Amino acid sequence: MPLSFSGPDHFYTADEEAWWSAVDKALKGAQRDRLTSLTDDGLPIQPLYANRTDQPARALRAKPGAWTISQRIDLPDVLVANAQILQDLEGGASGLDLVLDPIGLGTGRGIQIKTAGDFARLYAGVLPDLIENRIGAGSQTLGLISEFLSYLTSAGIEPATVRLTASYDPNSAAETDGADLSALKVAAEESVACGSPLRLLTADGQTWHNAGASDAQELALVLSSAVAHMRTLENAGLEPEEWATRISITLVADADQFGTISKARAIRKLWASVLASAGVQQDPADLHMVTSRRMLTQRDPWVNLLRNTVASFAAGVGGADSVCVLPHTEAIGLPDAFARRLARNTQSMLLEESSLAKVMDPSAGSGAIEARTDQLCAAAWAFFQEIEAAGGLLAARKSGLIDKKIAETRAKIEKDIARRKRPITGVSEFPNLGEKTVEVLAQTNSDDGWRYAEPFEALRAAADAHEKATGQAPSIFLATLGPLAQFTARATWLASAFAAGGLKASEAAVYGSVEEMAAAFKESGAALVCIVSSDAVYENEAEAAAKALSDGGAKHIYLAGKPGDKEAAYRSAGVGTFVFAGCDILELLRDAHSLLGLPSASAEQELEGQA
Template sequence: MAASEQAAPFIDSFAPSTEEQWRKKVEAALKGAPAQKLVTKTYDGFDIQPLYARAANRPRAFRASGDWAVTARVDHPDAAAANELALTDLENGATGLQVVFAGAVGAYGFGLKDAAALAPALKDIQLDAGLRIVLDLPVHSGLHVAALLDLVAARGYDPKTLDISFGLDPIGAAAATAAPLNWAEEGPKLAELAKILIAKGFDKGLIAADGRVVHAAGGSPAQELAFALASGVAALRTLEAAGLSLDAARKLIDFRLAADADEFITLAKFRALRRLWASVERACGLEAKPVRVHGETAWRMMTRRDPWVNLLRATVAVFSAGLGGADSISVLPFTQALGLPDVFARRIARNTQLVLLEESSLGKVADPAAGSGGVEALTDSLVERGYALFQDIEKAGGLAKALESGAFQSEVAKTADERAKNVARRKEPLTGASEFPDIHEKPVTVLLPAPAAPAVNAKANPKTLSPHRVAEAFEALRDQADAASARPKIFLANLGPVAAFTARATFAKNFFEAGGVEALGNDGFADAVALVAGFKASGAKLAVLCSSDAVYAEQGIEAAKSLAAAGAHLFVAGRPGEQEAQWRDAGAQDFVFVGSDILAQLRDALKAA
């Protein structure tokens, strides 16, 4: 019997489900709460629905066929060491290199020291062997480009055989550092350099429209797309003004985006970029063609605490960027925020991509999300919002003028502030940092410790799109707790039976240990007398009362009074509701619950400890 004949009766035994049936199930599960509760709003202001119908056909813009390039970072400050690490990556599956120089947008504290380091860093690496080379250059990059041209000439390469993304991006580099940028002067210089490279035989991938700087500064997906699109259009204009045809000019531009752990938004963002740029090409009277897009796993999402979770974040990011159409991807090794990654961390970064490509065959299908109602809707929304923001930039006179005025940076800062508030209240949880922290984690090995991040005063220099990681505030509290002569501790004042206090005790443990305050657990206490005895025996200065609402109603106020009288700086797990005044009169200092400002409360706890 054929497989289809065997399957048919099984399939026919299930009636097709309908949206109405789904909504009835939702209503029952929500127990009277509105279905709107399941709708979430993005930082770009559009809604994400819980259910989407299958999408109709949409405009599509494909990447070139084949697997994306597995791109390893070349960022060791010592050129010889960088070369050794790069050769190891190439010998073990990498198909490209991201050559990062100090001061570049993607340097994150490291990078080759100067242009002279390029040749030794690429020693014994055959650039014409099908490798994808992505350069990450600092603001002033003339010497770096000259060094590459010297290397190509010395080795006798035919530029037509090389796949190099030069990454010339004076606008993005200036935005990241607040370096002065006179685009009226720098634009023609960029075009002149491009013409020199064209004369040398390089006719593609010279200029990068790089959105990573916006993402690292806390911007939204649509802001990142608008920045990249405006950067590409600025390059088109300056190249056309220098005498290049629009068809020749567009071949010189490729794109770079950050990929983070928001799976569907990242996937939709990469798809949206291709559609947006295709619309620009058509507006120029050109037939849309595949554009090169490089993805890098996001610096913003990396954590120093429990860095192993970064492996999961990077895997989701690569998956999303790859399915979204990235032509090459670079993975920040999981220890990148702690320092210069070692061979092991680099191997895991490399294999994150290789497993997805070789074992899951993710590169074999073009645009696999096409037709998915949810992904298509997200893509449509990002295209619409990204283009509207791009139009705002154009109305301001183009990207350079928008940055000069500080208007664009101001909007990015608003988004970053909103995200920071959500992180502080754990509406945007960070596993290992704000959620499920491990205060006894074992250290990991790095080749060099991360340099101290430069102090950036956003108010003093609001035009800077300075990179930051969303976990930094929690990490600062952990550092403070670790530096104390004795680790701060909080006594879990568990009142009543285990079933009554377990949920809030577990919540309180995660809450306080996110700030490095060790939670001292126990099996619970039957009354206030035993509770106070347990607190005194613990030696802690802090206590958090944990139990159910029912137990609180019977014994909570008395227990709070007893603990406060015993000298405890007392928190109560749960919302105080109408009894807040009574709780505070009894000695409760504060209340910890889902949605409270955990950062502010942890700072208070560390002061009191």
């Protein structure tokens, strides 16, 4: 029988009024605005959007076809790094994101390169004119770019045929003094003399993102940096028609799929507006995107594969020219070849199996994405104007304007993380207390900014240290009341919540009486206990249970759920803390650690615990 797409009850015949009618019925009198959520920038996300027929598909990438699969290479030893490069290129990578450490900063990350000869060893067996080359070494970048150009010349490779980018932003959060004009002039003169299409400077959003910036803030800061670059290039003697072609833009792709797609599309509109305002000829933004480090976790790092997949998908659909996926073990230490292969293959599958790059602008006309793109453009442009009015990026930084804005955003995010309104799978939600250690090449001292999971990981590290010292994991007894159906949902939720801090919950069980439950608690040897059941059961049994547990030696008694008008009675019976969805779980877990006398832990201790 042929499929029919007609009829009054078919999906495609439903109109907006009918949809809202069904929604109102489901809401049972609640206001519709409860379905509207807010981004980190305070931008509203509506529950329903109409198609946008006013927005045609656009060629997002400067060149049609697949984006560049850029692989991060940061292995210290040149020969080992060369072997990894060859493996990555043979496995499908089409670009290299080289992280260099010429002066030996001791972070354990960064290729030890100083001369053109070092580059020759690093590129042994590599054809640099067939791939994209990105070189970053902080303030040493431009000097090493000169060495790279010398290597190309000595190897008989025309610099004009090699795609080369200096991954260096002298205005980023990691820098303080702006560009070294003399070094920039030298690099500019050398690139012009040999015909290299070198992009001399990058407007990089990574350090801002890792400090806590929102999407709109990251966009605005990148724009301000790009404008500062244009002024610097002018002072370096380059003509205005060259400015846009000498600047690259780097943005972060995270697991917010629609947000990342919209951010990638927004930067192209914003960049075009900057060029138009400056009276410079239009040139498509050279957009490189790197997956977010702040979303990565040390605990249950396999979930990072999912986060990276969403992020790289969104970057590609959003029109990035090149994408670099950080390995899933990046937050733990120096990733091994297996982790790097998974990072590379994440993109290869999206391109080769899903054929994502064969559609020019997949999100064109999507009401949700077009609206969010417009919102990001407006919010980012407003902040960009505020920064410029303050004297530009460096002046705005010195005045404290930027740090204040980012700190406010980060504080809101941290509050949502603490309350599990922004869940971190594998860490604050569904943690696995029995997970096995993941292999890395080496522990490192990398300090690339803040990560969402750090406070929970610190608690897990303290719990691990306690178990290692005592031979016993910290625990909490679940004092379940009533029949199984009355407590199962809350008991499951509670076990996950306490596990986020490394506390192992006892098995939920049905007890014949409060006395039987209290006896089981005393036998368990636990110091902490949580009463778990339904509100209806609490009415009759909670106070008696709390008194029995208190008499049984409980150091602290929790109760799962909101107490309502019974709070005073429950507290009088011995309940100290109420645990419910939306409460500050992080603070609760820290208090539990304090009650148990667990040692404090830091992110550095967490790294040691993974060794």
